Amino acid sequence: MPNSEVIRKPKSRFHINNFPWAADIILLLVALAWGSSYITAKTVLNNYEPFMFLFYRFLLTVLIMLPFTWRNLKKASSETWITGVIFGLFLFSIFSFETWGIHYTSASNSAFIISLTLILTPILDWIVNKKFTGFTFFMAVGLSIIGTGLLTFKDTILFNIGDSLILGAALLRATQMTFTKKMTEGKVLDSSALTVIQLGVVAVLSGVFSLSAEGTSLFHIPQSLEFWLLTLYLALFCTIFAFFAQMVFIRRTSPTRVGLLMGMEPVFGAFFATLIGGEILTSINWLGGICILGATFWGRYLLDRRLKYSTP
Structure with a gap:
């Protein structure tokens, strides 16, 4: 009997695991996109109610993604749907706090206060995942907090209702980043389906709250070209790209490192x-x-x- 040979396909040189910095670069681009979102959202909110704006933003996002993810959604497991709904509730809470906060405060204040996610993330990571990063790391986080303070320093500091809402969003962000890794670790989840499900939850809840809290008729479609251009930008870059990238690459790094890279967000903001x-x-x-x-x-x-010295 002749010897049989096992033919294996060569591994691609361009596999993501061959580039340890790839996750960091992508997450840095996410920070850039989110940094631009403050002044963009602030411009839209000058003329439109927050929940109405969120509804159209996320409805547009879901409609853009559906043709590319429909098959994934149909094949998605119940575990994917349950996780997506939970993440959607987190996401709706974050965007509600952020959007109403931006509505009542400045873009620069928003960018500064949301950066407190930096210090909240490692603390929650320590509490939930029992991973203490070390006191030296907190010195780096402290420097980043000082930097954001200097970056947005004005003549006086006025902590209003908008600032309080942004602070709440920072806490929710840190919680989401910590539990995303914990809830997805070891599970087989379709990232594209997971993203669409949670964005769909935000769209539905935003529509419900717009009708009940703002008394806005969602059937009165905005006629402003500026509204649709800015909302399309937020949907494509600050939502689809940013959240899909975060969902994929957060599992290739630690929640603490994600939080640290997001520290670039106020700079871009x-x-x-x-x-x-x-x-x-x-x-x-x-x-x-x-x-x-x-x-x-x-x-x-x-x-x-x-990581180097903790690896056997």
Whole structure:
């Protein structure tokens, strides 16, 4: 009997696992997209109610994604649907707090306060997953918090209802990032189906709350071209790309590192607020941006070092 040969396909050079920085780069792009979302949403909310805006934003998002994910949705397991609904409730809460917060405060304040996710994420990761990152890491997080303070420093600090809502969104974000990894670890879940399900939950709940809380007729479709262009941008880049990328790549890194990379969000937020919103940043504000950049890469180094020495 002749010897049989087992033919194996060569592994692709471009497999994601061959590029350890790929997850970080993608998540950094997510931070850029979300940073631009503050001034974009602020512009829309000048003329439209928050829940009505959320309804059209997420309805548009789901409609764009459906042709590409319909088969995945039909084949999705009950576990995927249950997880998606839970994540959708988280997401609706986050966006409700954020959108109403932006409605009542400035884009720069929003970008600063949401960055408190940085310090809340490792604390929750420590409590839930029993993973203490180390006191040195908290020094990097502290530098990032100081940097965001300098970045958005004005003559006075006024903590209003909008700021309180953004703070609540930061806590919800940290909770979501911590439990996303915990709830998906070891499970076979379709990322595209999971994303559409949770975004669909946000669209439905936003419509319900718009009708009940705002008295808005959702059948009165906005006629403004600016509304649809800005909403389309938020749907494509700040929602579809950002959340699908986070859903995929958060499982390739730790919740703490995700939180740290999101620390770039207020830098991008301040940049777009200056470029588009006409806000003026002083030399102190830019010094804060440099502190955040330094803290981000310092924290990355500390996490890599800890992983290196903890691996047998």
